[in-house]
Amino acid sequence: MTSGAPATxxxxxxLAYDGAPFVGFARQPDQVTxxxxxxxxxxxxxxxxxxxxxxxxxxxxxHALAQxxxxxxxxxxxxxxxxxxxxxxxxxxxxxxxxxxxxxxAARRVADDFSARFSATWRGYRYRVADTPALAPLARHxxxxxxxxxxxxAMRRASTHLVGEHDFxxxxxxxxxxxSVRRLDTCTIRRxxxxxxxxxxxxxxxxxxxxxxxxxxxxxxxxxxxEPDWIAQVLASGDRQRAGRVAPPQGLVLERVGYGRRWPGAxxxxxxxxxxxxSPAAG
Amino acid sequence: MTSGAPATxxxxxxLAYDGAPFVGFARQPDQVTxxxxxxxxxxxxxxxxxxxxxxxxxxxxxHALAQxxxxxxxxxxxxxxxxxxxxxxxxxxxxxxxxxxxxxxAARRVADDFSARFSATWRGYRYRVADTPALAPLARHxxxxxxxxxxxxAMRRASTHLVGEHDFxxxxxxxxxxxSVRRLDTCTIRRxxxxxxxxxxxxxxxxxxxxxxxxxxxxxxxxxxxEPDWIAQVLASGDRQRAGRVAPPQGLVLERVGYGRRWPGAxxxxxxxxxxxxSPAAG
Numbered sequence: 062m063t064s065g066a067p068a069t070x071x072x073x074x075x076l077a078y079d080g081a082p083f084v085g086f087a088r089q090p091d092q093v094t095x096x097x098x099x100x101x102x103x104x105x106x107x108x109x110x111x112x113x114x115x116x117x118x119x120x121x122x123x124h125a126l127a128q129x130x131x132x133x134x135x136x137x138x139x140x141x142x143x144x145x146x147x148x149x150x151x152x153x154x155x156x157x158x159x160x161x162x163x164x165x166x167a168a169r170r171v172a173d174d175f176s177a178r179f180s181a182t183w184r185g186y187r188y189r190v191a192d193t194p195a196l197a198p199l200a201r202h203x204x205x206x207x208x209x210x211x212x213x214x215a216m217r218r219a220s221t222h223l224v225g226e227h228d229f230x231x232x233x234x235x236x237x238x239x240x241s242v243r244r245l246d247t248c249t250i251r252r253x254x255x256x257x258x259x260x261x262x263x264x265x266x267x268x269x270x271x272x273x274x275x276x277x278x279x280x281x282x283x284x285x286x287x288e289p290d291w292i293a294q295v296l297a298s299g300d301r302q303r304a305g306r307v308a309p310p311q312g313l314v315l316e317r318v319g320y321g322r323r324w325p326g327a328x329x330x331x332x333x334x335x336x337x338x339x340s341p342a343a344g
Numbered sequence: 345m346t347s348g349a350p351a352t353x354x355x356x357x358x359l360a361y362d363g364a365p366f367v368g369f370a371r372q373p374d375q376v377t378x379x380x381x382x383x384x385x386x387x388x389x390x391x392x393x394x395x396x397x398x399x400x401x402x403x404x405x406x407h408a409l410a411q412x413x414x415x416x417x418x419x420x421x422x423x424x425x426x427x428x429x430x431x432x433x434x435x436x437x438x439x440x441x442x443x444x445x446x447x448x449x450a451a452r453r454v455a456d457d458f459s460a461r462f463s464a465t466w467r468g469y470r471y472r473v474a475d476t477p478a479l480a481p482l483a484r485h486x487x488x489x490x491x492x493x494x495x496x497x498a499m500r501r502a503s504t505h506l507v508g509e510h511d512f513x514x515x516x517x518x519x520x521x522x523x524s525v526r527r528l529d530t531c532t533i534r535r536x537x538x539x540x541x542x543x544x545x546x547x548x549x550x551x552x553x554x555x556x557x558x559x560x561x562x563x564x565x566x567x568x569x570x571e572p573d574w575i576a577q578v579l580a581s582g583d584r585q586r587a588g589r590v591a592p593p594q595g596l597v598l599e600r601v602g603y604g605r606r607w608p609g610a611x612x613x614x615x616x617x618x619x620x621x622x623s624p625a626a627g
Binding site for chain 2: 156
C-alpha cells in the first residue's frame with residue numbers, strides 16, 4: 062500500500078437464524094440481537110471491534126435462511142491473520158460460538174466495494190400460513206396457523222394488484238421523510254404437499270412490516286372477508302388503517318438476497334443442511 | 345345395559361407434540377408432561393377425571409407426530425354428552441386448550457376393547473441426523489447435528505444386522521425382570537434433498553432408549569470409527585457398555601403406530617398441516 066490508511070480486508074458472511082430468541086437483527090443496547098451476538102463472537106475470534114452491515118434488517122421473531130452481512134477487519138491483527146489463512150476454520154469456529162439459533166453458512170473475502178446492503182439488487186421473503194384445522198407442533202415455529210380454509214385462487218387474484226412499482230404506504234410502518242415506493246417483482250402463492258401455503262415475495266427492497274402487512278391483507282381475501290379487488294383499493298388509498306392486520310412474525314423468513322453478476326452467489330448447496338436451495342435466479 | 349356398572353364410552357385421540365417443553369409423555373407429580381397437560385385439558389372440557397393410555401411412552405425431549413391415546417368417559421356427565429355430540433368441536437376445543445406444543449389431529453369413539461397400547465401391532469420411529477458443516481437453525485429442534493460426513497452405505501450394511509427378532513439388551517436401558525427381546529421389521533436410512541439423514545425403525549415394540557442407542561451406534565459406523573460388523577458383535581454381547589452413545593432426544597419422533605384391521609386407521613391426510621403423511625402401511 063502506498064497510502065497511509067491501514068489496509069482493511071472485507072469479509073462476507075452468509076448466515077441463517079431462528080428469529081425467536083432475538084429482539085431483531087439490529088444491535089440494541091442490553092438486548093439479545095442477531096447483530097450483537099454475531100459481532101461479539103466475531104470480535105472474540107478476530108481480536109478487534111467488528112461493525113457488520115446486513116442485506117435486510119429483520120424484526121423481532123422474523124427468521125432468515127439467507128441473510129448476508131459484510132464487515133471490514135484489520136489483517137495485521139494476529140488473530141485476524143490466522144482466520145484469513147483458513148476461512149472454513151474461521152466459519153466453523155464462528156458457527157459454534159454464535160450458538161445454535163444462528164448458522165454461518167459461509168465466510169469469504171470480497172472486494173472493498175461489495176456492500177451486503179447496497180450491492181443487493183433484490184430480496185426474497187417467504188411467509189408460511191397453515192389453514193388446516195390442526196398444525197404439526199414444530200411447524201408453529203415458522204408458520205401462522207389461521208385454522209380457516211383459505212382460497213388460493215382469490216389470494217392469487219388479489220396478489221396481481223401488488224406486482225409492479227407502487228407506493229406501498231398502506232402496507233408499511235411509516236418512516237417519516239422516507240419514500241415507501243418499492244418494486245415488487247413477483248408474488249407467488251402455492252400449497253405444499255403438507256397443506257401449508259407458501260407466499261413468496263421478490264422485489265428490489267421492502268419497507269418496514271411490508272411483507273407481513275401484505276400477508277395479513279391477502280389472508281383477509283383468502284378467508285372471504287374481502288374481495289380480491291379490495292387490495293387494489295387499499296394500495297391506492299395509501300392508508301394504513303384500511304389494510305388487514307400485520308401477520309405475526311414467526312411465519313416470515315428472509316429467504317434469499319440477490320447481487321449483481323460481479324459478486325459471488327449464494328454458497329454452494331453442499332454446505333446447507335436442512336434447507337432446500339431455491340432454484341437459481343439471475344443476479 | 346343390564347349390568348349395574350356405569351356404561352362408559354371409549355375415545356381415541358391421535359395427537360402430535362413437540363417434546364422440548366415436556367419432561368416426557370408420562371404423568372409425573374409437579375412436572376410438565378404431555379399426559380398431564382392432555383388429561384387436565386380433557387378433564388376441564390369433559391367435567392370428569394381422565395386417565396389416558398398411550399401407544400408408546402416417549403422420553404424427555406422426544407417428539408411425536410402420531411401418538412395415539414385412549415381413555416374412558418362417563419357419557420352421563422353433561423359436558424361429556426355435549427362433547428360426544430360433536431367430536432370435531434371437542435377436538436378443536438381440546439387442541440386450543442392443550443396449547444401450541446401439543447396438536448390434536450383427531451378424536452373419535454372406539455369400541456371398549458380397543459387399547460391404544462395393547463391393540464398396537466407396530467410402531468414406527470424416525471431419527472434425523474445432519475452430517476453437514478452447518479445446519480438450518482430451525483432444524484436443530486428435530487435433528488442431531490454431528491458435523492461430520494457419514495457413510496450411508498456403511499450405516500446400511502450395519503443396519504442389516506439389526507433387523508429381525510433379537511435380544512436388544514445391548515441397546516436398552518435395563519428394566520429389571522423385563523425381557524429386552526423385540527422384533528425390528530425394517531430399518532431404512534436415506535438422505536433427503538436438504539442433506540439430512542432419516543433413519544426409520546419399524547418394529548412390534550421398542551425398549552427404553554433402544555432407537556436412540558441404535559442411532560448412536562450407527563453413527564459410530566457412519567463416521568468410520570467402527571466397522572459395520574461391529575454392530576453384530578455389540579448386539580450378540582448384550583453388553584450396554586459396548587454400544588455407542590445414546591443419541592440426543594430431539595432427533596427422535598414417534599412417527600406412526602399401526603393397529604390391526606379391526607381398528608380405525610390414522611386420521612385422513614386432510615386434517616394434517618405441516619407433515620407429509622407416510623405412505624400407507626398395512627395393519
